[in-house]
Amino acid sequence: MSVLVFVETHEGKIAKAAYEAVYYGKLIAEKTSGTVTAVTYGDASEGDLEKLGNYGAKKVLVNKNIKVANDQSLTDLAQQAVEAEGAKIVVFAFDVVGKSVAPRLSARLKAGLVPGAIDVPEIDGDNFVVTKNVFSGKAFAKYSIKTEIKIIALLPNSFKAETSDETASVETFENGVAESKITLKDKIVEGGEGIPLPEAELVVSAGRGLKGPDNWGIVEELAGALGAATACSRPVADIGWRPHHEHVGQTGIAIRPNLYIAAGISGAIQHLAGVNGSKVIVVINTDPEAPFFKAADYGVVGDAFEVLPRLTDAVKKFKTAD
């Protein structure tokens, strides 16, 4: 079956989640004896677009006339590509654009969508089943897509993309699309040079146990040593010690890094919902009864103010020896 992958670009750069989506598309194409075509827009360089071949795309369709992400114009672009390629499976990353364009395309094509998929579809005859997180990470559900065209939005960090030396052919694909009814006025860049939390493979997080916003230096130093992003618990974001975009949990963002280190967070069920997709969890807490230890792989019963600097030193020692 022909697989189409929608590739999101941001200021000329291809997002990590989009590479994962292309690789995921390749895994589906291998199961269905199909090929992968990517469709994208904006100012990504020819070289970067050819490199989508490394992840499994045979061909890349690009509309350079679309500069700004807008759900109505991007839905038109996706629809045109589905029709041009005769695609039966469409893959998005479950990111900001995927969340607004994929459902729109689903409603337009009457093509079933599984948003936030975490696994390669099980395909057996006419049965096409995709697993996703439900109940804010507390459970999984298998969804059957019952329509001829199937859309999947892949949860970031669900697959580690493997690459080859193949390159993709790049074709201009510039049909007219709906004019944007929403205009961009300003951009607010958050976190400066830091790693965006949803994409981070390593995350260092802290909570009220840190006692105040001035004490975050030891968290940032550990994150710096590891090359990790920083996160926080809800109370810490609510009292303004840390920015809201760092809040992970049921009402913040859900993340699934390879490593989540939590210091001074007790581990309420709402916090766990946002992080229990993490592959490995390390909990540092003075209270041996903290519920978070039940969800942890490694635990350190101790004072974050002593343990974090010690861990930072150990990481630095390991990195220099490595």
Place this chain on the structure above:
Amino acid sequence: MNILVCISKAPDTTTKISFTENNTKFDEDKVQFIVNPYDEWYALVRALEIKEKDGGEVTTITVGEADHDPIIRKALAIGADKAVRVNAHAGDAFFTAQQIANFAKDKGFELIMLGKETINYNGSQVGSMVAELLDMPFVSVASKLELNGSTATLNRDAAGGEEVVEGELPMVISCAKGMAEQRIPNMRGIMAARSKPLEVVEPAEAEMLTEVVSYSLPPEKGDVKLIDPENMDELVELLHNEAKVI
């Protein structure tokens, strides 16, 4: 301003999740249900703030059977003027979106607001689908909304930060943290909610595109391995050699 707020029913955030009927159904036994927090705290409360400032009416819509009435009364107690319940099991996101779009299509709503996702299905689909079905623009994951006449200015999530965007009403907006603050209904609101109109309408013919086959719970974690707080070299060694994450 004539505003429609989509309200979904969700299990309380502290609910321990389990399934019945051979893992095909969420076990509702002893579960406390609430208004989906994103729908309530952000979409509904911001809609009420706009009404209080500029006048107009806030209507809620819920797709669900009679067991949804308590959470609809809660939304009325918080301050919505009237409620509509489409009397059907919300089969999937597209089914729900078709019901909402079908109700809204000839009512002249200037704003359709809902939470960025439900905390039970986490799909983020319905708002965008309603926008498509009604041919309206959609602004997703908005944390701020200001109105100037028929022009809306919004902050929304974007790759690497936020965008400030502008557009003409009508539009569909999915709401997230920052949009408003939670309101606790007072006794007067609760009393008033009893006599506010809750209209039950029969569903329009609609199709489902997806279906849940089965649910499962994450595997139980093994026992935590405790590390001596004096010996962080050991933790680094385990993370490298055993867990293989650094």
